[in-house]
Amino acid sequence: MDKLNWGIIGCGDVTEVKSGPAFNKVPNSSLVAVMRRDAAKAKDYAQRHGVPKWYDNAEQLIKDPEINAIYIATPPLQHEAYTLLALAAGKPVYVEKPMTLNAEAAARMKAAADKYNVKLSVAHYRRAQPMFLKVKQLLADHAIGDIRFVSLQMLQPPASNLIAASAVNWRLDPAVSGGGLFHDLAPHQLDLMIYFFGKVKQATGIAVNQACLYPADDLVTGQLLFENGVVFNGTWCFTVAPDNSRDVCEITGANGSISFPVFGSKVILRRDGQTEEFIFDLLPHVQQPMIEKVTNYFLGRGENPCSAADAIASMQVMDRFTGK
Numbered sequence: 001m002d003k004l005n006w007g008i009i010g011c012g013d014v015t016e017v018k019s020g021p022a023f024n025k026v027p028n029s030s031l032v033a034v035m036r037r038d039a040a041k042a043k044d045y046a047q048r049h050g051v052p053k054w055y056d057n058a059e060q061l062i063k064d065p066e067i068n069a070i071y072i073a074t075p076p077l078q079h080e081a082y083t084l085l086a087l088a089a090g091k092p093v094y095v096e097k098p099m100t101l102n103a104e105a106a107a108r109m110k111a112a113a114d115k116y117n118v119k120l121s122v123a124h125y126r127r128a129q130p131m132f133l134k135v136k137q138l139l140a141d142h143a144i145g146d147i148r149f150v151s152l153q154m155l156q157p158p159a160s161n162l163i164a165a166s167a168v169n170w171r172l173d174p175a176v177s178g179g180g181l182f183h184d185l186a187p188h189q190l191d192l193m194i195y196f197f198g199k200v201k202q203a204t205g206i207a208v209n210q211a212c213l214y215p216a217d218d219l220v221t222g223q224l225l226f227e228n229g230v231v232f233n234g235t236w237c238f239t240v241a242p243d244n245s246r247d248v249c250e251i252t253g254a255n256g257s258i259s260f261p262v263f264g265s266k267v268i269l270r271r272d273g274q275t276e277e278f279i280f281d282l283l284p285h286v287q288q289p290m291i292e293k294v295t296n297y298f299l300g301r302g303e304n305p306c307s308a309a310d311a312i313a314s315m316q317v318m319d320r321f322t323g324k
Contacts, residue, residue: 007069033054200316
């Protein structure tokens, strides 16, 4: 196999700009088919994006002999079933985050990939973005000395503009999303922590529904102890006043600190009484660097940028924080 012909299952809002167009922009990759259960919307997406084929049935897309790689971008409830179908058909899968509803389901997906010997990657795409690669490099360079602890705050009002738009807000239905807005945003943040600091030794947390605006928890707090001794404290609250919105992660070391927003474009390094800022351009398609890495992996030209085992680690943390 020297080129990937992708099929997308679930061509909703996340695929409009963040991911979909990127499949035609990376080398050795093209988007040849999309699927959505609403046939009219699938056809409309295909026509607007110049995609040759569209389906309203996932199994038909998976069986299409022209398609040799599958991107699953449905709500998490469908991730496991579609991943298992694609893997059984021998087609590598790139699946959206969160990987699925919980760690048990994620483990079944990994087991299927192992059973069929078919490649599986998870869309924790911040791992491939220049901004977070810079943070990882600063840590590798020991820029702030030995790391002591990490503090993260994700505070948003109920009408946050960070939450992806959709006709029906399935993100607030735990049966579909796995939890709520925490399950939509925290996978990015927790995966980065694991990417930066390695294996988790201990995880504890609290999850509550304070405002009762919807069935899911709206406040989650969590604490991690990594095997290397780094301690993490995180707070996610989705019912604060707009003026109290906050998106900040601060890594404190023996000789300084590194701070950045997970949904922003600036890294601030403080050490020796000096402050240095690193500003990054916003990417037109935020998943493009990751899709390029996944494409190379599927073609046997690189390592897996985010394996099932990597994603299971963050799913386990989310389950511990929310008491699952």
